[in-house]
Amino acid sequence: xxxxxxxxxxxxxxxxxxxxxxxxxxxxxxxxxxxxxxxxxxxxxxxxxxxxxxxxxxxxxxxxxxxxxxxxxxxxxxxxxxxxxxxxxxxxxxxxxxxxxxxxxxxxxxxxxxxxxxxxxxxxxxxxxxxxxxxxxxxxxxxxxxxxxxxxxxxxxxxxxxxxxxxxxxxxxxxxxxxxxxxxxxxxxxxxxxxxxxxxxxxxxxxxxxxxxxxxxxxxxxxxxxxxxxxxxxxxxxxxxxx
Amino acid sequence: xxxxxxxxxxxxxxxxxxxxxxxxxxxxxxxxxxxxxxxxxxxxxxxxxxxxxxxxxxxxxxxxxxxxxxxxxxxxxxxxxxxxxxxxxxxxxxxxxxxxxxxxxxxxxxxxxxxxxxxxxxxxxxxxxxxxxxxxxxxxxxxxxxxxxxxxxxxxxxxxxxxxxxxxxxxxxxxxxxxxxxxxxxxxxxxxxxxxxxxxxxxxxxxxxxxxxxxxxxxxxxxxxxxxxxxxxxxxxxxxxxx
DNA sequence: GCAGATACGTTTAAGGTATATACAGTTCTG
DNA sequence: CAGAACTGTATATACCTTAAACGTATCTGC
Numbered sequence: 001x002x003x004x005x006x007x008x009x010x011x012x013x014x015x016x017x018x019x020x021x022x023x024x025x026x027x028x029x030x031x032x033x034x035x036x037x038x039x040x041x042x043x044x045x046x047x048x049x050x051x052x053x054x055x056x057x058x059x060x061x062x063x064x065x066x067x068x069x070x071x072x073x074x075x076x077x078x079x080x081x082x083x084x085x086x087x088x089x090x091x092x093x094x095x096x097x098x099x100x101x102x103x104x105x106x107x108x109x110x111x112x113x114x115x116x117x118x119x120x121x122x123x124x125x126x127x128x129x130x131x132x133x134x135x136x137x138x139x140x141x142x143x144x145x146x147x148x149x150x151x152x153x154x155x156x157x158x159x160x161x162x163x164x165x166x167x168x169x170x171x172x173x174x175x176x177x178x179x180x181x182x183x184x185x186x187x188x189x190x191x192x193x194x195x196x197x198x199x200x201x202x203x204x205x206x207x208x209x210x211x212x213x214x215x216x217x218x219x220x221x222x223x224x225x226x227x228x229x230x231x232x233x234x235x236x237x238x239x240x241x242x243x
Numbered sequence: 244x245x246x247x248x249x250x251x252x253x254x255x256x257x258x259x260x261x262x263x264x265x266x267x268x269x270x271x272x273x274x275x276x277x278x279x280x281x282x283x284x285x286x287x288x289x290x291x292x293x294x295x296x297x298x299x300x301x302x303x304x305x306x307x308x309x310x311x312x313x314x315x316x317x318x319x320x321x322x323x324x325x326x327x328x329x330x331x332x333x334x335x336x337x338x339x340x341x342x343x344x345x346x347x348x349x350x351x352x353x354x355x356x357x358x359x360x361x362x363x364x365x366x367x368x369x370x371x372x373x374x375x376x377x378x379x380x381x382x383x384x385x386x387x388x389x390x391x392x393x394x395x396x397x398x399x400x401x402x403x404x405x406x407x408x409x410x411x412x413x414x415x416x417x418x419x420x421x422x423x424x425x426x427x428x429x430x431x432x433x434x435x436x437x438x439x440x441x442x443x444x445x446x447x448x449x450x451x452x453x454x455x456x457x458x459x460x461x462x463x464x465x466x467x468x469x470x471x472x473x474x475x476x477x478x479x480x481x482x483x484x485x486x
Numbered sequence: 487g488c489a490g491a492t493a494c495g496t497t498t499a500a501g502g503t504a505t506a507t508a509c510a511g512t513t514c515t516g
Numbered sequence: 517c518a519g520a521a522c523t524g525t526a527t528a529t530a531c532c533t534t535a536a537a538c539g540t541a542t543c544t545g546c
Binding site: 137 | 252
């Protein structure tokens with residue numbers, strides 16, 4: 001995962017879009033990129049992205065690690081295929097209602113659900129220089145479709161999309177980071193430290209005392225979306241109070 | 244980076260807070276955790292987080308890789324120390340004005356600046372199960388201080404903080420991902436693909452034609468903050484239009 | 487002052503990782 | 517039916533983290 005190989009974008013795109021010409025001679029391949037990606041997804045779902053190694057994936061097919069390089073140029077491309085694999089079926093938002101707000105909210109919920117179902121997805125799409133495949137573009141397309149009725153300019157729609165997608169990422173990550181046991185132990189240790197350093201962190205100390213970090217019944221995604229979309233709505237109708 | 248070692252939280256916290264009792268016997272250590280972290284930061288700034296390896300850091304001090312393990316339990320802890328190192332000096336927001344909005348905006352700008360100056364910081368703080376040191380808490384404290392005058396409940400202030408911090412992360416990441424050359428080449432390839440698949444991505448095709456992905460003179464952070472804080476302001480004063 | 491305890495840094499090595507290269511075997515094409 | 521083209525394997529390189537054993541430097545208690 002460390003070294004940056006020089007990448008052939010053209011080849012990467014062709015791979016992601018399934019636009020490679022099949023050779024006619026030679027033995028029939030025993031695998032497909034789809035099956036490889038699917039196997040990698042199973043491993044990542046179970047043990048995290050770091051657990052996905054060429055040899056572990058190859059082992060799923062009783063094949064040597066090097067065999068995978070006949071299908072995939074390298075690990076970076078494998079991860080891209082994993083992302084595509086998991087983003088199949090861009091959401092149909094027409095059932096969510098007619099308003100742009102309902103639709104983009106539904107988009108955010110679905111996106112959050114996918115990210116929660118595949119915790120490695122966040123890390124995978126956080127990697128620099130990622131290419132986007134058709135499925136990822138499908139999600140983008142459906143979000144933009146939801147925002148189209150706002151009447152905002154194309155540039156503004158794009159900006160809003162970035163905000164909403166970012167919000168989903170942030171809040172899902174918060175979710176995933178939360179681990180009951182770990183969290184409890186950390187709180188205990190930190191409380192103790194904060195008591196000793198209360199003067200350095202006056203506001204924080206007060207906030208904790210006031211329950212700022214206590215379990216919160218409000219769904220952060222719903223809260224965040226509501227605030228953010230209120231802000232967008234204000235951009236559309238500067239005079240109205242949002243409802 | 245792959246395996247998850249069982250971690251001793253207590254030890255990790257002690258390390259991060261510099262609360263370890265110095266031994267009296269034995270040779271004097273030739274290094275300090277601070278110097279080690281600083282060297283690692285230099286490497287990461289130059290070549291990315293993946294380029295930080297125990298042996299490269301050790302080489303900066305002409306010392307064997309294993310020597311570092313006398314100072315740091317493992318690489319995860321080293322990364323935590325790097326984060327602390329870079330988050331020294333929590334921002335003083337008093338110069339930004341009196342309003343909560345000005346102050347939290349300033350906080351976001353400063354936070355973004357640090358993240359941009361150390362591109363690996365995003366990845367480093369995205370790791371699961373991270374511990375927070377005093378400097379990281381300092382930043383948290385100052386953000387909460389900025390939000391205190393809103394009069395929101397402690398829980399609400401926390402929720403808003405999460406939104407703002409997330410916004411910064413998202414938008415900085417977008418920034419960092421952007422690479423002139425790569426982006427240009429990708430556009431070219433994608434345009435070509437989209438033309439062939441316009442029916443699959445109708446909205447996206449339209450959006451691109453309308454310039455949604457053209458260079459945008461508006462600073463996304465300012466745009467995002469404005470929308471988000473408008474939303475928050477509406478929470479405070481449901482009847483007013485935000486200005 | 488000196489023995490013993492303790493801590494530092496090194497060497498060695500084990501067990502991971504990605505992936506380059508050379509090769510053996512299989513299958514289609516001319 | 518020979519040769520080209522392709523698949524998968526075996527081998528090897530160059531990394532990575534980190535465990536264990538060891539020699540050596542330094543302080544503490546006597």
